[in-house]
Amino acid sequence: MDLDGFRDPGVARSVIQAIHDTATSPVKLMEVCGTHTVAIAKHGLREVMPETITLLSGPGCPVCVTSNSDIDTAIEFGKQPDVIVTTFGDMMKVPGSYSSLSQEKADGRDIRVVYSPLDALDIAEKNAEAHVVFIGVGFETTVPVIASAIQQAGRRGIENFSVFSAHKTVPEALRALVDDPDVAVGGFILPGHVSTIIGLEPYRFLAEEYGVPSVITGFEPVDVLQGVYMLAKQVAEGRAEVEVAYTRAVPPEGNPAAVAKMNEVFEPCNAEWRGIGVIPGTGLSIREEYARYDALVRVPVTPPEPKEVKGCQCGEVLRGVTLPFECKLFGRACTPEHPVGPCMVSSEGSCAAYYRYTDYGKSP
Amino acid sequence: MCLAIPARVISLEDQNMAEVDIMGVSRHVSLDLVPEAHEDDYVLVHAGFAIQVVDEQYAEETLELLKELDIADIELEALEPEGT
C-alpha cells in the first residue's frame, strides 16, 4: 500500500484497515463533488479499497453538467450588439454544440472572465452604453453569491446588468441517480461546500425514502476515507442516515442567511443536466420581482438547435455508469489541451482528474 | 468550482464589505451572506463572498490541504487582481 502522499500515513492506514474489516458486502459509493473526485484520483484512493467497494464519480462539477443548449445560449448572448458577457473562467473552454466562449472571444466578441459577480457589476458601472450579462453556473455554494449580486445591483442602481441563470441544485439530482437502475448507488459521499450552505435537512429523503446512507465529508484524503468508512459502517449495520464527517465547516442548519437570499431571488424550475436529462425542480429561475435582472428577459436570444458531440461519453461518466478511461476518445482525441467534452475541460471534471493523476489510457 | 478558501477578516468596510487575508493576499470580499462575521474571524471565501464562518484550526488545516491538492493555486490565480 503506497501511502506516501498522506500527511499522516499511519492514520490513513488504520482507516483503510477499518474499511476492509467493515465492508463485507458489495456496495457502490458515489461522490458528487469535483474536489472529492480530484482527491480520490490524486491519492489513488480507488486502489486501496477492498473488492467490495466500488467508488464512482457522479455529477459533481457544475460546469460538466451544464447542457449544450445552455452553453449555446451563453454564446448567443455574446453575439448580440453592445452586450458584454462575463463568466467564471471554468466556462470559457467548455464546448457547446458549435463553439465555445473562448472561441467566440478569439473571434472578437466581448467576453470577459471574472472572479466574482461583483466584478461584473463594476464592469456594468464602467460601461453604461453596454449591457452586461453574467453567465450564472454553479450549485448551492455559488447561487447565494449570485443572488446577493443581483440585490446589490438594485441597491447600486445598476440597470445594465443581468444574469443568465443556468444554476442547479444538488439534492433532487441525487434522487434521479437513486431512481436510475443502471447506477444502483448504495451510498453517497456528499459535497462539503454545497452542504455548508444547505445543511443536512435537504438530504434526509435519501435515508428516509430510499434507505440510502450518505455522509458529508471534507476534502483531505483521510476525510474521504473516513466518509467511506462511515458509509461502510452504516451498510454493515443496516442503517441509513445522513451523517457529517465535516462538522467544523458544516453546521447542521447550513447557512440560513444565504439560503434565504437564494430563495428571495430564485425559484425552482426544471433543469437539463448533461447526460442525465431534465430533472424536475433542480434548476433555478429568477423570480418575477427581479425580472429586470434576468438575461432571458432583457436580451432575448434564440440559440441554434443543440447537437451532441459524437463519441463523447460525458453523459455516462457523469452518471457513474462509465469510467473516464473507458471512453474511446480519452487520452487520444480528448485531452485537457484539446478537450472534446466538458468532463475533460474543467479541472474538477472526472476525465481531467483521471488524465492528470492516473496512468489509465495515457500509455497506449 | 464549489471550492471555498479560508480567509481571515482583517477589517470591516462600508457596504458590508471586508478586507480579508487569503494566504497572504489581501482582498475585499462581501459579508452579505455572513452578517455575523467580525474582525479576526475566519471565513470561507467563494467568488468574492464569505459564505460561512469557520474556526481557526479548520481554516489552517484546509489551507495546507488545498496547497497539497494543487487546487489553491488555481483559485489564487483567479484571485489576483488584474494587472498584477
Ligand code: SF4
Ligand atoms: S474522455 Fe473526453 S470525450 Fe470521453 S467522456 Fe471524457 S470528456 Fe467526453
